[in-house]
Amino acid sequence: MPLENNEHYSKTVNVPNPLYQSLQGRYFVGQTEHILFGNGKNGWGGLVNPYKSDVNLFVNAFTITNHSNQPFEAEIWFNPIPPGKAMISNNVTPANTALTPLPKPKVKIAYAELVQGFPRSGIMAFRRIVPPQSTLVSDEDGKFIFPPSGSFIIFLVSPNNEIIEAEVAFGWFEKRRK
Template sequence: MRLFDNDRFNKAVNIPNPLYQSVQGRYFVGQTEHICFGKGKNGWGGLVNKYKSDVDLFVNAFTITNHSDQPFEAEIWFNPIPPGKPIISRNVTPANTALSPLPKPKVKIAYSECVEGLPRKGVMAFRRIVPPQSTLTSDEDGKFIFPPGGSFIIYLLSPTNEIIQAEVAFGWFEKEKIKRTGPLV
């Protein structure tokens, strides 16, 4: 009798969830164009999950790049209505470019610059200070989840009379909408 019978063992490999989602064609990355704000006007960039998308959005990571010599504050909002006319970014790609045909995300990256006021509705979940000439990075591991109609918005607050240039980038995955029939508890 052999000590190890290879037919009786199954190989198990643990891989990080973002890699798994990428292999499945569900992980996407992208960024806004430069967003200008300052002199009392704000800007924003975010992930917008349209009402008819039929997917849940899982925010995995985001970055905020500050090209100026001044720090500024960024507010992270869940499900707000941000001011201004949104522009849809074309700087989006699936993380797995080995697939054919390439998957297309249903979630969009939107942004706006030189807007007045603050977002309406939603919840300002937390704030971050973005140092000058730097990139702030946050890995969220997909724990921020937004159903169709939801959004994850990074609101960039005007710090001074100076004009600031920044951009925000995201990594996210999409999964078919979870069928909810009752309370989770």
């Protein structure tokens, strides 16, 4: 017998996790300033979870934009001590701008340019080649998780014969530690 009204139906909606985190005010996006590297000097950009943050950092997505005409290699490091003096980016916003007041992330986007050497400690988890005049995009679905004092660093390896300009962007969410 066909149903004639909607009171016998229930609606089920699957919400993707990034949208759910954004609705909760826990999803943030941002990018570094332009990072210069080359002629034997490297650069990096990353997400740094301060030791007193009381949140876990979940890396959802990252991009690396190459403004040069030459490819370069990007190394993805978990929890390293990167070289150089870190600067903190102000180019950060909650993904959900309809909330009042706007949530503020505990995690910082840090970066450095024209640095000597390579990261110490930590693990170089994988590498990527970034083609010229392009943006490499990686969607990680929050599977890379870092506690307070942890970091997710994208290390930009110098080609020896050219100065390159790049930037690194991130989407991440934060959850209070239990």
